[in-house]
Structures are given as C-alpha cells and as structure tokens.
Amino acid sequence: MTGRSTGISTLNFVSASLFALVLLLFFANSTAAQTKAPQTAGVDNTKMGPYRALATLAFNASQKGDNATAATLAKILERTWDKSEDYGGDTALSKTNKKLFDELDKAMDQFVSLLVEHPSAAPDPARLRAAYTNYLDKLKQAD
Numbered sequence: 001m002t003g004r005s006t007g008i009s010t011l012n013f014v015s016a017s018l019f020a021l022v023l024l025l026f027f028a029n030s031t032a033a034q035t036k037a038p039q040t041a042g043v044d045n046t047k048m049g050p051y052r053a054l055a056t057l058a059f060n061a062s063q064k065g066d067n068a069t070a071a072t073l074a075k076i077l078e079r080t081w082d083k084s085e086d087y088g089g090d091t092a093l094s095k096t097n098k099k100l101f102d103e104l105d106k107a108m109d110q111f112v113s114l115l116v117e118h119p120s121a122a123p124d125p126a127r128l129r130a131a132y133t134n135y136l137d138k139l140k141q142a143d
Contacts, residue, residue, distance in 0.1 A: 051080070
C-alpha cells in the first residue's frame with residue numbers, strides 16, 4: 001500500500017509542477033506582450049510613435065474642452081503624416097505596405113476631421129473615441 005500512495009503523490013507533484021510551469025509561462029508571455037516600446041519624453045521610439053503622440057495630445061485636449069488646441073494638433077498630425085509620406089522615399093509606408101497605408105490614412109483622416117471641423121465646439125464624444133481608437137489600432141499594425 002505504501003508503494004501505491006507514493007506513486008499517487010509523485011503523480012500529484014508532477015501534475016502540480018507542470019500546472020505551475022504552464023501558469024508561469026502564460027503570465028510571462030502576457031507580461032512581455034504588454035511591454036511598451038522605449039520612450040523619449042513620452043513619445044514611443046517607434047516609426048509610428050510621433051503620430052501616436054500627436055493623436056493622444058489632440059484627443060486629450062478635446063477631452064479637456066480645449067477644442068481649438070485639439071484642432072490645431074490634429075492639423076499638425078495630418079500635415080506631418082502627409083509630408084513624411086511625401087518625402088519618406090522607399091521606407092515610406094505608402095511604398096512598403098500600400099494596403100496598410102491606405103487603411104491608416106483613412107483612419108487618421110476620420111480622426112482628424114472630427115477635431116478640425118469642431119474648433120469651437122466638442123465633436124460627438126462616442127464618434128471621437130471610436131475614431132481615435134481605430135487610428136491607434138492602425139498605428140500599432142504599422143509599427
């Protein structure tokens with residue numbers, strides 16, 4: 001009877017150890033996936049970091065009721081994006097991934113237009129949040 005209980009205890013120990021290992025690997029992977037890109041002065045050091053930072057500044061200004069600043073920042077975002085793509089050469093997203101560029105450009109235009117068209121009054125909050133979230137999602141794909 002002692003040999004049998006030792007076998008069950010060993011089996012339980014091995015099962016518990018494997019379960020703990022699986023949990024450890026799961027949490028390690030989820031933590032690694034949430035790791036942010038390195039930043040300088042709050043701007044991600046990625047290809048899309050400056051656009052994300054400008055969009056966030058514009059969105060936050062709008063959330064605070066500073067619609068004029070939000071519109072200005074949105075226009076700066078649009079002009080910066082357009083000039084970067086015009087002079088980006090072979091590394092421009094429009095050259096390296098035309099489909100993603102078109103999707104991102106459209107998402108940016110939707111976000112920017114909501115702010116630029118409302119320099120003195122707040123845009124619809126739900127539409128603005130949806131456009132902002134969609135734009136950030138497209139930027140993540142391009143990083």
